[in-house]
Amino acid sequence: MSGKIRDALQSTVVPGADTQELGNGLTSYRWLSYRTLWLTTSEGVVVFDPLNRAASADIAAHLKEGGQPLRYVIYSHGHRDHVSGADALGGHPIVLAHRRTAEDIRVRGYSDVVAPTETFDEDEHVLEIGGEEIRLIRLAGAHTDALVASYFPRRRLLYAVDLVWPGQLPPPGAPLSYSGVERALDRLLQLDFDTFVPGHGAIVKRQEVIRYRTFLSDLRKEFVAALQRRGLNDLHSASTFLAAPEQLGSVFFEVIDALKPTYGDWENYDAAILPTVQWCFWSVLTGD
Structure with missing residues (x-):
């Protein structure tokens, strides 16, 4: 990327937002205390939680320079603070979520949350795109009935929101089941990952997830x-x-x-x- 293009992209970043390259087309995007990802492949782009319209518009400006079409938007769960604003990403992506998340979104009826266009019902759904395998793992009863973590086995990387706040405690009032979080972390720690990307906080190594569980x-x-x-x-x-x-x-x-x-x-x-x-x-x- 040329210096001029990089400077132009920096000028679109909203206050409190930044990106972090994780290698081979995977990028972390932070908006204030929230964090999401996008993956650029030869077959198009996958954006995970869109967060909100301001963040999505900013992500769209970054994606425009890559030249790849937006193929998927993946929702981790149905809470508005993570999944609103997908309409600001542009394009005509498949919006993918667990069936129970789609039901939750329908019941809540938020005008700024785009309804999923495709759903899955199994506890582990595999998405393959551009030679990349993404495992979407349902963690029932931890935060919602259908919270989904995204696991990249070849990268040994895990993205999971509203379960672990690395180096800090969960915010008071967060809708969490204590034993549900324990069970979810026990399941995730069976996976072979080195890098953990949280929905809130810094990107950390596996040991910080173990410390939180401890x-x-x-x-x-x-x-x-x-x-x-x-x-x-x-x-x-x-x-x-x-x-x-x-x-x-x-x-x-x-x-x-x-x-x-x-x-x-x-x-x-x-x-x-x-x-x-x-x-x-x-x-x-x-x-x-």
């Missing part, structure tokens, strides 16, 4: 142990709830202190650890 295990173990030390073994008993909030509050802060030596350097530990412990409490209480 954090969830450590949190659960510390929480259960703190309950047992206070004789609060049955969260469904009246005595346990009558002991709240003093006893349960003490459990929460005991767990926070126990985890801090190992995880206190995470970016938002102090701000997000209390709702994260409450998230674990809800999982223990409900059996989820």
Whole structure:
């Protein structure tokens, strides 16, 4: 790419956005705290979550210089903050999603989310384009009923959104099932990948995904142990709830202190650890 073209592309980038080349036609695009990918092949381009119209228009400006037609847009799930704005990409791509994601989008009825034009129903769907194999893996019950991770086996690269926040805790209020995330990560860690691209945060190596999974295990173990030390073994008993909030509050802060030596350097530990412990409490209480 010539310097003039590169300068022109830089001028189209919206504030807070940048790209990162991952090699052999794969590009990561970051818009504020969100991250997605596009793949350029000899048979056309695949864009993953379009994010929003502003981000998609910016991605389209980058794609225009490549000269390849947009063949696919792949949705990870049906939440508007990841999949709105595909109409700003241009072209006439196949919009691909899991069937349950398509149903979710139809029910929500957002005007800025393009409905999928093609769906799949299996737990693992393989897309092949331009000599590239992409495995779309459904992770039921983790974030939505049909959250899909994208795995590139030949590249040993995994793209998964709203499961792992590398080096930080999940934002308070994120719709996540604690045990669902644990199960999803256990499944993904069976895959042979070296590079992990999250939907939020920096691109990292496999070890950071393992560390995040270990954090969830450590949190659960510390929480259960703190309950047992206070004789609060049955969260469904009246005595346990009558002991709240003093006893349960003490459990929460005991767990926070126990985890801090190992995880206190995470970016938002102090701000997000209390709702994260409450998230674990809800999982223990409900059996989820």
